[in-house]
Amino acid sequence: MASKQSSFAIFICLFLAVLRNGILEAEARAFFVFGDSLVDNGNNNYLATTARADAPPYGIDYPTHRPTGRFSNGFNIPDLISQAIGEEATLPYLSPALTGEKLLVGANFASAGVGILNDTGVQFVNIIRITLQMQYFEQYQQRVSDIIGPQETQRLVNQALTLITLGGNDFVNNYYLVPFSARSRQFSLPDYVVYLISEYRKVLSRLYELGLRRVLVTGTGPLGCVPSELAQRGRNGACAPELQLAASLFNPQLQSMLDSLNSEIGSNVFIGANIRQTNIDFISDPQRYGFVTSKVACCGQGPFNGIGLCTALSNLCPNRDIYAFWDAFHPSERANRLIVQQILSGSTDYMSPMNLSTIMALDAATNV
Secondary structure: OHHHHHHHHHHHHHHHHHHHHHHHHHHOOOEEEEEOOOOOEOHHHHOOOOOOOOOOOOOOOOOOOOOOOEOOOOOOHHHHHHHHOOOOOOOEOOOOOOOHHHHHHEEEOOOOOOOOOOOOOHHHOOOOOHHHHHHHHHHHHHHHHHHHOHHHHHHHHHOOEEEEEOOHHHHHHHHOOOOOOHHHHHOOHHHHHHHHHHHHHHHHHHHHHOOOOOEEEEOOOOHHHOHHHHHHOOOOOOOOHHHHHHHHHHHHHHHHHHHHHHHHHOOOOEEEEOHHHHHHHHHHOHHHHOOOEOOOOOEEEOHHHOEOOOOOOOEEOOOHHHEOEOOOOOEOHHHHHHHHHHHHHOOOOOEEOOOHHHHHHHHHHHHO
8 A cells, every 4th residue: 555655656746747847848938029119128229210218217227227228117018028937038139149049039029119000100210110020030930940940940939929019009100190190081090990900910810820829919008098198188187088099999809809810720829918908907096006196107298297208308206116107108117017917817807818827827738
């Protein structure tokens, strides 16, 4: 009897060791990032564009206390996801340091100012539009294939985690950029949203064709409530209604499109992250989350610190942790942490059909 118990105990120990190794192997996965300034970690530093965050006080709370090209006082959403899954942060694809083994960690292709549409952000001139980001990803795969071979490269890409964030600029820096913009003359808002969703579907389908099998897709935040829109379009501190309507139309249709794509594929490839709901939580009740304000940006000038760029001459709050917004458009690092917390463990109100922790557990079990 004792011998049987001993054998069973050894079996359990071996099983747990195999399971642990499988989980560790599943966690050691590449991470790819596509999108706009919410997730750009420095690509625009290498471009001749005004859409950049390479001067103080950007990066004031980053470990180096220096600007990195992230539109944040510190870490941004991709950084915090990398930390959560136990990986080092991906480098910008345009960084000269992205060579050799660094390539196997993944890459960040995001570029501030871009949207779903190629005419979004034209005022920024030289940015990496989403079509070019995907071309760079094809180039990336060839570079990795030269190191580890095509079969291992395919495995690396298939098992990778991907984050894509697009949509906000298609409203802020396109449809509503100027009165009577070209797109607003072409489309009513509801028709524009339908058009955006159809174009976004093409982008996501292409990412699937390129081998990506776990893709986190974030919706837009409550666009009318960012300090810039409060300053320019809001009345008496209220969120700008037209931008709020845009977000309320876009986000549900985005999730429906993701569900449709997954149904066609027969697998939960695309995971919707309801960033709008997370933002609404701390915008509607900032004190509950430890913020003193969700209206005034930490860095900026004018009403709500929402006018113009964040520069060394701007007003700067002494404690970034108590501000929901870092600059006129972008969350503070602490707000980003709240967003990533919901990506990791949020209910279906925040993540559909499942959160990132569930994805990691499922993938670990599959790879054991």
